[in-house]
Amino acid sequence: MSTSQQLPTHHEGGPKPIKRKHSxxxxxxxxxxxxxxxxxxxxxxxxxxxxxxxxxxxxxxxxxxxPHRPRIYISSFSIPGLDQSNGFENAEIRFNVTARNANRAVGYYYDSVEAFAYYRDQAIGSTPLVDSFYQEPKNTTILYKVLKGATLDVNNDRWKEFRNDRALGTVVFRLDVTAMIRFKVSTWDSKHHRMHANCDVAVGRDGSILATSKNKRCPVYFT
Incomplete structure (x- = not known):
């Protein structure tokens, strides 16, 4: 066979890769x-x-x-003798304040609890409600008080204004309740906070609280 008739041979162009062996x-x-x-x-x-x-x-x-804020309500409020023209001579305001602690694990220390009565934004009386008391969680306390004599400032002219409103069917007052409060959680007591509860109260011709005001929750804020 001649050289020109020999089959072509293939030569690899590069070196073969070297496999690395790891230890x-x-x-x-x-x-x-x-x-x-x-x-x-x-x-x-x-x-x-x-x-x-x-x-x-x-x-x-x-x-x-x-801690949730105390819940304050006016459960009763009355002015006996409102139908009498000379009732101012023995005028008095009777009321019950209901304080509710809705917390499960937080108690309240109430100090220096006071009530202030207003008519047309004019102060007509004030009185201490209680010096101090501790209110357990999930507890309700009712405070009863009467404004009269030195604690109630109602003269003949003011009484006439009461009776003029009474003739229209409703006499509106505002009872503000203030107190210094500390919160108690287990063995820890907070610092004092001044609580304010503003309660609008309407009485009817007989001088007794109207159903729209009875047990109505009062707005509460702290300063």
Whole structure:
């Protein structure tokens, strides 16, 4: 066979790749890194889960311990003798203040509780209700008082104004209740806060509180 009739031969153009052989310590290191990564992820997941649970528990505790404002109502209010022209000579205002503690775990210390009566934004009387008392959680306290004599400033002219309103069917007063309050949670007591409750009260021709005002919740704020 001639040289021109020989089959072409193929020659590879480059060197063959060299396979690197790793030592046993290399594979041990890789496995160790993989395990470390997995353990880190597991620990991170556990930490985040615990943090979430603690956050939920803290939020629930805050909701249960967060102090709510006292709930103040006027359960009764009357002016005897309002139908008498000379009733101012023995004028008096009788009222009951209901204080409700709606908290489950927070108590109130009431100090220096006072009541102020107003007619057309003019002060007509004031009196201390009680020096101090402690109110347990989920508890209701009723304070009864009478404004008369030195604690009630009603003259003949003011009485005529009462009777003029009475002729129209309604006489409107405002009773403000103030107190210094401390909140108690377990063994911890807060600092003093001054509470104000503004209660609008309407009485009818007979001098007794109207149904629209009885047991109506009074707005409460602190200063």
């Amino acid at each position: 046993a310590s290399y594979y041990v290191h890789r496995v160790s890194e993989s395990l470390s990564t997995r353990i880190s992820k597991i620990l991170c997941g556990i930490f985040l889960t615990l943090l979430f649970i603690i956050g939920i528990a803290a939020f629930i505790s805050w909701l249960s311990l967060r």
